Amino acid sequence: MPQAGTNTSNFGFAGVDEAASGRELTYLAAISEALREEMRRDPRVLLLGEDIAGEFGGAFKVTKGLEAEFGARRVMNTPIAELGFTGMATGMALMGLRPVVEMQFADFISSAFDSIVQFAAAAHYRYLGPVPWVIRAPCDGGLRSGPFHSQNPEAWFVHTPGLKVVAPGTPADAKGLLIAAIRDDNPVIYFESKALYRTLKGTVPAGEHVVPIGQARVARAGGSLSIITYGTQLREALTAAERLSLENIECEVLDLRTLKPLDTEAILSSVRRTSRALVVHSANQLAGVGAEVAALIAQHAFEWLDAPVARLAGLDTPVPFSPPLEDAYRPDALKICEAAKALAAY
Amino acid sequence: MTVTEKLDLYYWMQLARTFDERMLAHWKQGRGVGGTFSQRGHEAISVGAAHALGPGDVVSPMHRDLGAFLVRGLTPREAFANLLGRETGATRGRDANFHGMSNLERGIIGYISHLPHSLPVALGVAMSFRYRGEPRVAMAFTGDGATNAGLYHEVLNMAGLYSAPLVIIVENNQYAYSTPARQASKVKSIAGHAAGYGLLTTTVDGNDVEAVHAVAVAAVQRARAGDGPSLIEAFTLRMLGHAVHDGAEYVPRELLAAWEARDPVVGYRRALATAGASAQQLDEIDRRCRMEIEDAVAFAESSPWPDPSTVARGVYAAAQEPPLT
Numbered sequence: 255m256p257q258a259g260t261n262t263s264n265f266g267f268a269g270v271d272e273a274a275s276g277r278e279l280t281y282l283a284a285i286s287e288a289l290r291e292e293m294r295r296d297p298r299v300l301l302l303g304e305d306i307a308g309e310f311g312g313a314f315k316v317t318k319g320l321e322a323e324f325g326a327r328r329v330m331n332t333p334i335a336e337l338g339f340t341g342m343a344t345g346m347a348l349m350g351l352r353p354v355v356e357m358q359f360a361d362f363i364s365s366a367f368d369s370i371v372q373f374a375a376a377a378h379y380r381y382l383g384p385v386p387w388v389i390r391a392p393c394d395g396g397l398r399s400g401p402f403h404s405q406n407p408e409a410w411f412v413h414t415p416g417l418k419v420v421a422p423g424t425p426a427d428a429k430g431l432l433i434a435a436i437r438d439d440n441p442v443i444y445f446e447s448k449a450l451y452r453t454l455k456g457t458v459p460a461g462e463h464v465v466p467i468g469q470a471r472v473a474r475a476g477g478s479l480s481i482i483t484y485g486t487q488l489r490e491a492l493t494a495a496e497r498l499s500l501e502n503i504e505c506e507v508l509d510l511r512t513l514k515p516l517d518t519e520a521i522l523s524s525v526r527r528t529s530r531a532l533v534v535h536s537a538n539q540l541a542g543v544g545a546e547v548a549a550l551i552a553q554h555a556f557e558w559l560d561a562p563v564a565r566l567a568g569l570d571t572p573v574p575f576s577p578p579l580e581d582a583y584r585p586d587a588l589k590i591c592e593a594a595k596a597l598a599a600y
Numbered sequence: 601m602t603v604t605e606k607l608d609l610y611y612w613m614q615l616a617r618t619f620d621e622r623m624l625a626h627w628k629q630g631r632g633v634g635g636t637f638s639q640r641g642h643e644a645i646s647v648g649a650a651h652a653l654g655p656g657d658v659v660s661p662m663h664r665d666l667g668a669f670l671v672r673g674l675t676p677r678e679a680f681a682n683l684l685g686r687e688t689g690a691t692r693g694r695d696a697n698f699h700g701m702s703n704l705e706r707g708i709i710g711y712i713s714h715l716p717h718s719l720p721v722a723l724g725v726a727m728s729f730r731y732r733g734e735p736r737v738a739m740a741f742t743g744d745g746a747t748n749a750g751l752y753h754e755v756l757n758m759a760g761l762y763s764a765p766l767v768i769i770v771e772n773n774q775y776a777y778s779t780p781a782r783q784a785s786k787v788k789s790i791a792g793h794a795a796g797y798g799l800l801t802t803t804v805d806g807n808d809v810e811a812v813h814a815v816a817v818a819a820v821q822r823a824r825a826g827d828g829p830s831l832i833e834a835f836t837l838r839m840l841g842h843a844v845h846d847g848a849e850y851v852p853r854e855l856l857a858a859w860e861a862r863d864p865v866v867g868y869r870r871a872l873a874t875a876g877a878s879a880q881q882l883d884e885i886d887r888r889c890r891m892e893i894e895d896a897v898a899f900a901e902s903s904p905w906p907d908p909s910t911v912a913r914g915v916y917a918a919a920q921e922p923p924l925t
Contacts, residue, residue, distance in 0.1 A: 338754030345724020380695045381702035439917035
């Protein structure tokens with residue numbers, strides 16, 4: 255079992271201890287770089303959120319230094335009024351600006367729910383009004399933060415017509431998807447993993463780097479089964495795949511990257527290659543993104559399957575605080591190993 | 601105000617009133633689609649306030665503000681076709697009655713049923729003007745009912761904090777559906793309460809179009825000059841039900857009679873006649889309004905329905921629509 259009280263991957267992922275080399279950036283630094291580069295490139299881009307301005311630079315320091323470069327006009331602190339400032343971003347976006355809203359925690363996005371799903375998401379369908387904002391939502395747990403600082407509410411938004419939803423799992427995608435989201439003419443919810451912020455480093459292209467919304471990526475090749483995942487669980491899945499390789503189980507790991515619109519073809523192609531699918535996410539299971547992925551496979555790739563589609567997700571409970579409880583709640587590399595072995599043996 | 605300007609205010613009020621009466625007749629004949637909302641009694645507020653805006657300003661009216669939609673450039677044809685769910689309507693059949701009647705080129709942003717949501721959006725519009733250094737103003741309309749929602753208070757707080765070029769019109773029509781305002785809040789004065797957030801607030805007789813226009817002009821000038829946001833609480837009575845299905849039996853008849861005697865359109869016509877407008881001038885305006893509305897109804901009824909094969913189009917900005925699955 256995983257050790258209680260640790261925040262890192264269970265298989266000793268190198269993380270920040272790895273020496274920085276050239277264009278190695280943390281996941282968090284990649285997000286900051288995307289914001290800075292887009293603000294330099296496009297004067298319509300501005301930032302809104304709680305505590306984001308000044309030297310403080312946000313609860314997680316993603317926006318640190320940006321007010322110094324771009325001024326208070328483009329890095330706006332807001333009161334604690336998620337509903338109000340998200341609606342304000344919609345008004346700015348309808349006028350052609352490209353606001354990037356920081357929800358301090360993804361958990362607080364429910365306070366802004368009406369302005370996202372009722373006003374912003376429906377505007378284009380109703381009157382062809384483009385709403386090119388991005389909401390950055392720091393999500394996920396494993397950080398012993400309890401029910402209101404650990405959530406993964408992506409399924410609410412995947413269910414909402416008119417939105418796009420992305421969830422990067424690597425520093426390169428964190429940069430490239432954020433840039434794509436800012437340039438997109440539609441409202442995009444960008445789920446960034448707090449668990450990966452400072453513990454995941456990777457090569458990030460300097461300068462212009464756009465990862466198109468709607469494209470999954472094969473993060474690891476393998477013929478035994480497909481692990482289909484995104485966000486924090488990508489790292490867990492890759493760690494599990496390395497371990498399973500020692501037992502001659504070769505996993506293809508498909509990183510969805512975008513949750514809406516789903517890359518249906520990439521999902522089906524992967525299953526056609528491996529004939530077995532394990533869908534993994536941190537969010538709770540019932541009616542989650544994994545349910546849609548499983549349904550897609552059942553509907554369109556049934557003949558290729560050698561085993562029922564398996565799902566591994568958070569439990570259908572609030573996210574618990576205490577380490578043994580949270581570890582019991584969350585998927586991780588060990589649990590993925592077990593689920594994958596069972597699937598391979600089916 | 602010149603006689604010509606006064607006659608212009610009368611024209612827009614009469615156009616809204618004529619549209620409204622024609623719409624109600626249409627629904628009574630069973631020729632309507634879904635439900636709809638009468639704005640009877642609100643003409644002086646919607647026309648008086650919207651008329652204070654200049655070119656380039658942006659307005660977000662609500663469902664009692666047909667006058668504001670029309671003054672700011674939505675045509676009776678586009679509005680009536682929207683009521684009937686036609687392809688030529690303001691929302692191409694996507695949204696119902698007066699909801700969503702937007703035209704961004706003309707500076708009109710449509711409301712959603714969750715009425716307080718026009719307020720933060722209008723605040724964002726105002727802040728976009730500030731961001732670009734443009735001397736433009738945003739005006740949002742809402743009702744007394746919406747002032748009890750938390751979002752209203754979030755927006756007032758931020759509008760004051762940011763000193764936004766925003767004008768908020770609160771139409772206090774005494775009822776939120778069936779609930780009298782006094783049963784929904786202990787706050788005696790919406791304007792008095794709003795002043796605490798740092799907005800300049802005014803109350804006005806919402807059945808007096810010139811009075812509404814005067815306070816709105818002052819608020820718009822103040823916003824345009826960079827001196828901050830204003831809130832105008834305009835008093836009237838919703839003269840018919842919440843929507844066409846609602847007989848509003850819960851509104852005391854004496855109250856209705858008292859406000860009927862102060863009808864904003866009939867009263868202004870009388871005042872203009874007293875002030876020297878000729879009966880011929882006023883009759884000509886009435887005739888023109890009837891013609892425009894009959895044309896709008898005929899246009900709407902002869903307009904095509906939306907093509908059902910297009911039902912999934914338009915969810916996303918055009919170039920980026922995902923393939924249908």
